[in-house]
Amino acid sequence: MKLKNKLILSGAATMAALFLGMNANAARMDMVDVSNNNGYMSTAEYVSMRNEFGVKALTVKISEGTTFKDGYAASNIANGQAAGLYVNGYHFAHYKTKAQAIVEADFAGKTAKAAGLPVGAVLATDVESAEEQGILSQAANDRNNAAFMKEIQKFGYRADIYTSGSWANNKMTIKGKTGWVAGYPYVMSGQKWYTNNNAWQWSGAAHFRISYGDFDVSQLYTDYYTAGQKSTVKPTDKGAVKANNQKANKNTFRPYASAKWVKETKTYTLKTAVKLHTGASTSSSAITIMPAGTTVKTDQAIIQGGYRWVRQPRFYGYGYLATGSASNTLEYVNSGVTHTYYTVKSGDSWWTIAQRNGLSMTTLASQNGKSIYNTIYPGQRLVVR
The missing domain is CATH 3.10.350.10 (LysM domain)
Incomplete structure (x- = not known):
């Protein structure tokens, strides 16, 4: 779950300083999610997250598609429970039809049961695949997500949807008091994000004292991810929790550095029809819509506004097209370079x-x-x- 919606604001450094100084609206590390990418996580690590960082809930990757079972799910569930955390799970979705969604829900439910996810926990569907849900209409995604969530409840789990802020109520409907939404702003400027939803994932690069690597952390706005499982365990070091949250916010909400164009002479063949814009922004006017199969020669590239853009020299000036999201540069086009x-x-x-x-x-x-x-x-x- 590494989705990034970057917010560019003027006076970024000043606002960041004000935000961090006040700390009244500092994003909290209420929930952490883990997967096989984090490796084996011990009970001691979860205890440290709880006592020193204020983590209340854990959401464990359970499965993906119809074949992948996270090999660390069972140990993460058991060790998280032993540390006193509320434990939930999530399934990475690949479904593109209602029938596929039901099959994936059955697979996720059975896998969660086998891994020891307790009845009453949340088992969310992680819907973020550009190659799959990204090409569907909002109505199709809503239909498929509803089918998954209805099916998952048959296993005794509570359902929810995880997606990015740019997809929420765009690629799929996320109603109020539902949803776990990811949005990684560079500067907070004091406001809260996605307060109308269950949870806001505000960082994909949080660090914990005795754990290796980066972690996704979220702030909870409802008790949805802490319901159904009793826990009386509280942080033992409130001073450390405050200091560590301040540090995490400072490292995440940093002033935005202006993007720079870099030289990139390439030839692309479009896999699908793509808009050619007057500037490197989705809000800029479209010069034309280039059909699939068109060959595009470019001279420069830049990552900004959440997309990777390339520049096409034209008879009069330049045209600009997005080759995909900033984290997936091959979403829309194939480079003319041969790869293995x-x-x-x-x-x-x-x-x-x-x-x-x-x-x-x-x-x-x-x-x-x-x-x-x-x-x-x-x-x-x-x-x-």
Whole structure:
């Protein structure tokens, strides 16, 4: 779950300083979610998160599609419960039809039962795949999500939807007092985000004292993710909780650095029809709509506004097109460069694939427009050469 909606505001540094100084509206680390990317997490780590950072709830990755079962789900559930946290789960969705959604819900429910997720916990559907739900209408996604959530309740779990702020009430409907929404602003300026929803995931790069790597953390606005399971365990070091939350906010809500154009001479062949804009912004006017199969030669590229843009020299000036989201540079176009691909299999990780192909994990992830903390799933194609 690494979705980023970046907010660019004027006077960013001043507002960040005011926000951090007051700390009245500092985003809290109420809930953390973990998956196989975080590796084995001990009870001691969850106790530290609770006592020193104020974490109340844990949401564990359970499954993905119809074949992937997170190998760490059972230990994360057991160790999180032992630490006194409210424990929930989530399923990464690949469904594109109502029938597929029901099949995935059955798979997720059975996998959650086998991993020990307690009845009454939330089992959310994580809907963020650009290649799957991203190409569907809002009505189709609403229909599919409703089918998944109705089916998951048959296993005794409570349902919810996780998605990005840019998709909420755009790609799918997220009603008030529902939903777990991700949005990573660079500057808070004192306001709260997604207060009408159950939870706001505000960072994908939080650090905990005795745990390795980056973690997704969320602030809770309702008791939906802490209901149905009793816990009387409270943080033991309130001073540390305040200081650690301040530090996490400072590291996350940093002033926005202006993006820069870089030289990139490439030839792209469009996989689908794409708008050519007058500027590198989705709000800029469209020059034309280029049909699938069009060859586009570019000279520069930039990442801004949540997208990766390329510039096309034209007879009069330039045209601009988005090649995909900032974290997925191959969403809409194929480069003319020939690549070697590897199809992810069950049990694979960034490390095993990188080792097999003589790469470092960070190199493998970056050349696929991702980080080593992004989830990979069976059937996904990765560039390895």
